Structure formats: structure tokens, C-alpha cells
Amino acid sequence: MECVGEILTNKKQDSTSDTKALESRLDSLIYKAYGLNENEINLIETELSTRERERERTEIIDKIYRLYTQFYDSAYNFTMEAQVAYQGKILYPCIMANESCFVYEEKGFFAPAPANLITGKECDMKYLTGFLNSSFVYFLMREFYMGGGIEGELKTNNLLKLPIPKITKANQTIVNQIIALVDEILQNKAKDKNFNSLEFESKIDNLVYKLYNLDEKEIKIIKGAARRDIFINKEL
Known part of the structure; x- marks a missing residue:
């Protein structure tokens, strides 16, 4: 449980690199506790990696959409102001x-x-x-x-x-x-x-x-x- 405590402490301090290393250690301990072999671990890691990429992709799309919305709103307001001229x-x-x-x-x-x-x-x-x-x-x-x-x-x-x-x-x-x-x-x-x-x-x-x-x-x-x-x- 010491590893979990360190992860929570690092998250409070926003130390991303240290947290990732600790999360990897925690994963290894969990795999060991369940007695998983290399093939089973690779299968889990692949699935988790795919989900992580999908999550990052969704975050990027969401960010782009928010930027586009902000730009569109400002452009629309500029157009409305220009129509006065x-x-x-x-x-x-x-x-x-x-x-x-x-x-x-x-x-x-x-x-x-x-x-x-x-x-x-x-x-x-x-x-x-x-x-x-x-x-x-x-x-x-x-x-x-x-x-x-x-x-x-x-x-x-x-x-x-x-x-x-x-x-x-x-x-x-x-x-x-x-x-x-x-x-x-x-x-x-x-x-x-x-x-x-x-x-x-x-x-x-x-x-x-x-x-x-x-x-x-x-x-x-x-x-x-x-x-x-x-x-x-x-x-x-």
C-alpha cells in the first residue's frame, strides 16, 4: 500500500513523471499478486494502451472543438459588427x-x-x-x-x-x-x-x-x- 500512498502524494503535487513510474510499479505488483504470465500481461497492457490512446484522442478532439467554437463566436461577432459599417x-x-x-x-x-x-x-x-x-x-x-x-x-x-x-x-x-x-x-x-x-x-x-x-x-x-x-x- 506504500506505492498507492506515493501515487496519491504525487498527484497532489502534480508530479506526472513520478506518478507514471509509480503506477507502473503498482501494475507489476497486481500482476504478480494474480500470478499472470507474460502473454496475459501483454494482452492487458495492449488493451489499456488502446484505451489510453482513445481517451487522449477524445480529449484532443474536445479541445479542438472548444477552440473552434471560441474562434467561430469571435468571428461571428466581428462579422455582425462589420455589418454596421x-x-x-x-x-x-x-x-x-x-x-x-x-x-x-x-x-x-x-x-x-x-x-x-x-x-x-x-x-x-x-x-x-x-x-x-x-x-x-x-x-x-x-x-x-x-x-x-x-x-x-x-x-x-x-x-x-x-x-x-x-x-x-x-x-x-x-x-x-x-x-x-x-x-x-x-x-x-x-x-x-x-x-x-x-x-x-x-x-x-x-x-x-x-x-x-x-x-x-x-x-x-x-x-x-x-x-x-x-x-x-x-x-x-
Whole structure:
């Protein structure tokens, strides 16, 4: 019983190495008391070793899970705080061969295929959504910023070259009207995914023309190019 007393003393002092040695001595005494042979002892030791490894594995998994939970909670809280700063993002595909496709998204979804995203303040994102989906901007992208190997490919470095009008006091009214129309489209699409938004898109087109101070002749060229693209795509 002296061996048991030493084990208990070492456990109180948290002396792991000494305790293990003493536990091994105690095991030997028990085996001897029961008159076990080498094969029987090996069988017991193997079973105990397996159980010990399983226990350690369970402890490791439990520790990893607790660390993951702590990390997830902190990441979730950070995300919730970040949403105060921005309420949505714009997703757009790498290739837009037939039409402009910049999607305003605010529910936390991500694209399952290769795509890019733009983040920022809610009002800026809605302004850009309307602006980037306009006929004139798609005309600019097709003429000057797309391609380079793949038809309709829009590289991020080319998008950054796009001359986007900054929001100023002079054009704030136009910008607000674009945002309001984007809100109308989003609200109607939320109610009915098949909602026809062409009327609203046409109004946004006209507002973008005003942003660039385009005259009737220039607008006619852009509309003519848009009709030509539609005709070509239908033929293809």
C-alpha cells in the first residue's frame, strides 16, 4: 500500500513523471499478486494502451472543438459588427459576353463559381449597382475594357480604369434617383423574382446619360450599339 500512498502524494503535487513510474510499479505488483504470465500481461497492457490512446484522442478532439467554437463566436461577432459599417456587396462574374451583370447582395451569399466582389457603404453599392448595369457603362466596357483573350472577360484591373463619376453636390440628385430606382427593383424582385424591371432600368440609363452630359447624338450611338449586340447574340 506504500506505492498507492506515493501515487496519491504525487498527484497532489502534480508530479506526472513520478506518478507514471509509480503506477507502473503498482501494475507489476497486481500482476504478480494474480500470478499472470507474460502473454496475459501483454494482452492487458495492449488493451489499456488502446484505451489510453482513445481517451487522449477524445480529449484532443474536445479541445479542438472548444477552440473552434471560441474562434467561430469571435468571428461571428466581428462579422455582425462589420455589418454596421457596410450592409451589402456587389457580385459580378469574370465573363459578361451578352449583358452587364452586377448583382447587389446583402444576405451573406457567395458565388459558387469564379466571381469578383465589390464592398463598401450601402448607398455607394446601390449607386454602383445601377451605374454598372446601365447600357452606357456596358457599351464602354465592351468597347474599351473587356476582352484580352476571352470574349466578354472583364478583368478587375480594367474595371478599375472605368471613369466612374464621383458623387458631388452637383450630381447628388441624380445619384439619389439612381439609388431609389435600384431600391425599387430590389424590393420588387424580392416579392417576385420574375418581376420585369426594364422600365426602371431604362430610367437608370437616362440618369447615367445625364451623369456624363451626353447629347442626343451620343445617346443614339450607344442605343444603336446595344441593338446591334442583341441582334448578333440572337444570330449566334
